[in-house]
Amino acid sequence: xxxxxxxxxxxxxxPDPNVVEGLEGITGSQVRLVRSGxxxxxxxxxxxxxxxxxxxxxxxxxxxxxxxxxRGHNQVVAGLAARASVAPLGLATIYFNDDRVRATLxxxxxxxxxxxxxxxxxxxxxxxxxxxLNNPALQAKPATDLEDQETPGAAYLxxxxxxxxxxxxxxxxxxxxxxxxxxxxxxxxxxxxVHPPQNRQLAAYEGLMVLNCSYLVDxxxxxxxxxxxxxxxxxxxxxxxxxxxxxxPYSFAVLPDEEQR
Amino acid sequence: VTLANPNRTARAPDSTREVREIAxxxxxxxxxxxxxxxxxxxxxxxxxxxxVRISLRAIISSIQEGSLDIHGSERGEDG
Numbered sequence: 001x002x003x004x005x006x007x008x009x010x011x012x013x014x015p016d017p018n019v020v021e022g023l024e025g026i027t028g029s030q031v032r033l034v035r036s037g038x039x040x041x042x043x044x045x046x047x048x049x050x051x052x053x054x055x056x057x058x059x060x061x062x063x064x065x066x067x068x069x070x071r072g073h074n075q076v077v078a079g080l081a082a083r084a085s086v087a088p089l090g091l092a093t094i095y096f097n098d099d100r101v102r103a104t105l106x107x108x109x110x111x112x113x114x115x116x117x118x119x120x121x122x123x124x125x126x127x128x129x130x131x132x133l134n135n136p137a138l139q140a141k142p143a144t145d146l147e148d149q150e151t152p153g154a155a156y157l158x159x160x161x162x163x164x165x166x167x168x169x170x171x172x173x174x175x176x177x178x179x180x181x182x183x184x185x186x187x188x189x190x191x192x193x194v195h196p197p198q199n200r201q202l203a204a205y206e207g208l209m210v211l212n213c214s215y216l217v218d219x220x221x222x223x224x225x226x227x228x229x230x231x232x233x234x235x236x237x238x239x240x241x242x243x244x245x246x247x248x249p250y251s252f253a254v255l256p257d258e259e260q261r
Numbered sequence: 262v263t264l265a266n267p268n269r270t271a272r273a274p275d276s277t278r279e280v281r282e283i284a285x286x287x288x289x290x291x292x293x294x295x296x297x298x299x300x301x302x303x304x305x306x307x308x309x310x311x312x313v314r315i316s317l318r319a320i321i322s323s324i325q326e327g328s329l330d331i332h333g334s335e336r337g338e339d340g
Contacts (some may be wrong), residue, residue, distance in 0.1 A: 011297065053303050069284055070292050074283065090296030094303040115297055126287060195290045203286045212290070244287055250295030257298055 003048035004036075006101050008093045010042050010086040010248075011112050013120075023079045028071035034098045039112055042080060045102060051094050060092070067163045074248070081248040082091070085120040087112060088248045097153040115253050120123060122190060122216050123246035127229055128198075129211035130240045131174030137238035138170035163261065171208065178210035179188050188225050189215035193251040207261045216249035 007026060012019065015033060016192035023031040025044025033040045049055055059065045073091055080086040085104065095101045105112070150158065186192045197209040217225045226243060 005303065008299075008301070051303060056303060066289075070285065070288050073313040074288055083309075088296045090294075090298055091292040093299060098301045100302055108299065112297070115326060124291075126290075134282045193295075195294070198286050203284070214295075215290070244283070247291060250291035250299065253295065 003049045004029075004045040006043045006095045006098055007051065008041055008043050008089050008095065008101060009073060010080060010088040011105070011116065012042065012080065012086050013113070013116050015040050015042075015084055019083050020061050020081060023076050025076060025145070029178045031076055034101045035104070036102045036111060038191040039109055040106055041101050041105055042076065042087045043098065044076075046094070046096050051092070055096070056092060077248045077250075081123070083244075085116060086248060087115045087119060087253045088250050089253075091251075098241055103131070113205050118190075119216065119249040119252055122249060122252075123219055123222065124217050125217055125222075125225055125229075125243060125245035125253055126190075126247060127181070127185060127211060127213050127215065127223075128209060128211050128242045128244075129178050129233075130205055130207045130242075131170070131177070131238060132207040132240075133167055133170040133174065135170070135238050138173045139166055146168050173237065174208060174210045177236045181236065181239065181241065182211060182213055184232050185213070185215055185228060187223070188228055189217050190220065191216040191252055195251075210215060211241075214247070218251055219246075 009031070020031040020033060020042060026044070027044075027046050027050070028043045029046065031044045034043050035041075051061065061235075068197060070091060077086060077088045081088075095256070131132045176190065182192070193214045193215065195212040197212055200209075203209075205218070216224065229241060229243045233239065
């Protein structure tokens, strides 16, 4: 028999015993509940060697492994979130056994309840906005009409300067537009969180990513939020706006003292 | 303006197919910097920054080696 350890996906309040039905854990093992009081942690067993400290460090450097675990983790959490509110955990939280999970659950019950209160009946929506800085809509001033009287050298220098300035202006303008979009959407959300712009190569996008935010939105207001995104985008044709979701509320299942991360 | 919503049909994201449509990078934004953080028994500085840095470095270097296959870039090509 291989040694196993306990991998944790999320925390729920008074879940129905069959909330885990049909869900497959990250390495194919069964997903189950570990209860303490009104709370339950959703876990599955994983191989102790593969998820041991040393192996884990190496495995997380392996993109294929990371992707498999990240998608597997999300599949379980999203499956749960479709059935009831769940406070998702970050990737790769591992305990030696179920008893250790139970002990942590009892120890930090207050905090988990607080997180569950905040996210219950709500989902996370992601909004990204991109700007093409060469878009004429972001060019503030029309071209001047001095070309005829300039020497070629002066014209060249002026053009260089204008190109530089217009790039700075375009970026400024795009960021302002993104700020307006964010303000409109944040007004409809319980909370919002700013993510850093994504790595261009990794995310394979064109232009400048001027917005990468998450919003915590009531399930009942999901449609309203989606149309607000659409209308915010329509009003600002210089931006390309993208909506993802609903996500389990990963970005808002943080403990109060780490909110500023 | 393209308003892409890769998960438009993912209201009840039970099926593998729908989950696969999520872009890995969007998922990592959330899984590496979000979620409840508790100190597990096996811990490798999961409380944030180190893991993010380590993993993203790995991702970026694998891109540079040309071995990355990003799934689910469902977004529209044109603005």
